[in-house]
Amino acid sequence: MGRERDGLSCCISFDPVAEDYDATRYLPPEIQERAARLLLEVAGLAPGQVWLDAGVGTGRFALPLAQLGVPVVGADIALGMMAQLHAKRAAVEKTGPPLPLRTARGDLRRLPLASGAFGAVLMVHILHLIVEWQSVLAEVRRVLAPGGALLLASEVGERRWMPTYDHYCALARERGVLSEHPGMRKIEEALAFLQAGGAQIRRVETGIRWRVETPVGVTLARLRRRSWSNLWPIPDAVHAEIMAETEAWARRTFDSLEALETGETSFTVQEVRWPLA
Secondary structure: OOEEEEOOEEEEOOHHHOOOHHHHOOOOHHHHHHHHHHHHHHHOOOOOOOEEEEOOOOOOOHHHHHHOOOOEEEEEOOHHHHHHHHHHHHHHHOOOOOOOEEEEEOOOOOOOOOOOOEEEEEEEOOHHHEOOHHHHHHHHHHHEEEEEEEEEEEEEOOOOOOHHHHHHHHHHHHOOOOOOOOOOOOHHHHHHHHHHOOOEEEEEOOOOEEEEEEEHHHHHHHHHHOOOHHHOOOOHHHHHHHHHHHHHHHHHHOOOOOOEEEEEEEEEEEEEEOOOO
């Protein structure tokens, strides 16, 4: 389910949950714009340079960047995810000019893009999904223009406040059916790999934080649909059993399934550059 294979290598496509993706990774519109402005400031693109969103998905960052007038190319393996991007783009363009945004379907390990073509590359929540994540970083370096920036971004804290999700995962872990992501385990692995290749890295203090509130019943529905990729390999019968136990726990624990699970999420960015030869 949702896994693209090439020999022994594999990566995860989010097409099976494309319609659910934005809701499970909620990013308020005002936060999208703030993040886009911050990313643009950090990247420092020269006039005429193009931005690559590697693993563009539904365009949560590519669209606001394009709305700021930045030429963007979005690459992804998942056509269903990019269909969501195109739908959102069409809605924006109904009331405004065409956006400087193009998309390309491609494996991030072998990008169908010219060397040195991009002034900046953005990657958000991608490397943990790809076995050969080192190859992805090598490709990113290839397509970056000299002096260009790789921005590794993430949303931290997204799930720590979801006890219902955590309870499901605990039950799955007890049964030995909760899968690990196929790629990078921690961002420190990628940073060490990049530094070994001569990259200079700076953690950007973004100051971007936002609150997320989700009714318990909504979390249960998303668990039932397996909106998170680490739940996909769980056998159907085991999934049904865990869901029944999780729903029973939720009904005992909360006054109502309308009760809100709330928490704060922050936007983090690592700026990566290679010195000019």
